[in-house]
Amino acid sequence: MHIAIAGNIGSGKTTLTRLLAKNYGWEPKFEDVDVNPYLSDFYNDMQRWSFNLQIYFLNKRFK
Numbered sequence: 001m002h003i004a005i006a007g008n009i010g011s012g013k014t015t016l017t018r019l020l021a022k023n024y025g026w027e028p029k030f031e032d033v034d035v036n037p038y039l040s041d042f043y044n045d046m047q048r049w050s051f052n053l054q055i056y057f058l059n060k061r062f063k
């Protein structure tokens with residue numbers, strides 16, 4: 001079984017994933033954010049970097 005949880009940044013995806021994994025005994029899998037070149041810039045200046053971040057996410061999912 002594969003369950004994907006999607007949502008905006010800060011919407012509680014990680015929290016929900018951890019709660020579900022704990023409740024059902026699943027092993028959660030998280031997106032590797034350490035390789036994202038825009039994430040830290042986005043948190044420092046969301047208006048400036050939001051488009052770049054979304055394009056990065058889109059491109060990564062198509063690979």
